[in-house]
Amino acid sequence: MPLTVEQLQEQKATFSNRTGLFASAGYDRLGAPEFILDEAGVLAGPALDIGTGMGITARALAGRGLDVVSVDLNADDQQVAAFLTDDPELAQRIRFARADAARLPVPDGHFGCAVAIDVLHHLDAGGPVLMELLRVVRPGGLVVLADFSVEGFEMVSRVYAAEGLVHTEGPVTADWARGLLVGLGMTELKLSVGHLHRVAVFRTPAAAQAPPAFAVLDRPGLFKALDVFARNWLAHDGCWFLAAEERYGMETAMDLDAASWRRFAAAEARRIMEAFVIPSGGGLDALQQALSYRMYSFVNPCRIERSPGGDVLRFFMETCRVQETRRRKGLPAFPCKSVGQVEFETFARTVDKRIATTCLRCPPDPGADGHCGWEFRLASPQEAAVTLQGEVGDLRVEEHAEPAVSRSVRLALTVAS
16 A cells, blocks of 8 residues: 555654664764775666665665666555655666565566665575576676674664664574675675675676577477486486496495495585575475485476475385386396485485485385385484484494495406406
């Protein structure tokens, strides 16, 4: 519902009063954004302003000749910000848009820069918003993050207390956001302090140069390419195992397969988590998301179930291309349970060390019929402690004993010679 003129005038008076309180506390509320933008240097438009507030940042950007889109979910704040923008030239350059900063209705690379001042500490989850900045700012564009310093937060708390209010701070910090942006491939150009703020300036990565044949593919074409890559990946996995089995025998090939999957599953989980901003230690929700992005999803139909309370996750591979091929050739099911236990347990514990993995069924189990099912749950503190002790014990044994895989390979080589 639109605010009345009286309500807008009242909000304008509140803004003026708080600005005065900030000044009395030694903080120039209107000068801080100018300092921050000066630290950023030359900015290209159009500019994205994350978190409209009272429109201070949007007006500062427009004052530098940039066209600005200022987004916020608070419709009242946006009305007040537009009301406070009483300079016609600035108003002409600013579009206040009610939108979720994590899902902006604009195409990739739409903005020349993005600015978020005093926004991070208001977010419940920073990952989706920062990922969206990577999408909507064109390659080579600038992203400017600024939030209060320790002294700045103390000052804001005092001002709010003088008004009988409490200034809350969420879980997202500037240092956490800086680390995430670097992890997403952005380059931190500058980190500075001033006007009770910490300012970080980033450049988005240059556009990836896809091979010409892939650069022209449409969406169906890209999915077809992914399907081909997934099938080739699976074929390569089978080829190397067959070569190992032919050279060293089934037992040693299984040992090598388990060792390979222990390494690959951990690397795969880490890369998926980095690419899709899945938090480490995020429990079963994080695991469900990570499992959905595995290459297996392109070659084997999979299904995920959650218990009513959400404390148990079950993953079923309903059709296995390898087992189906063996069945067509009249061969028995491949006994992959021992390797699967290593694979799924490693993947899950890379996502969250607390996750315990149980095999529900997998060949050669009776009734598995070439399919597999796995159950995941968060271990209790007592179970986690036992698991940790077991891992430490395993590490100590490995320090003083020759790995079983190495012994098997050495024996095989000796027989072959």
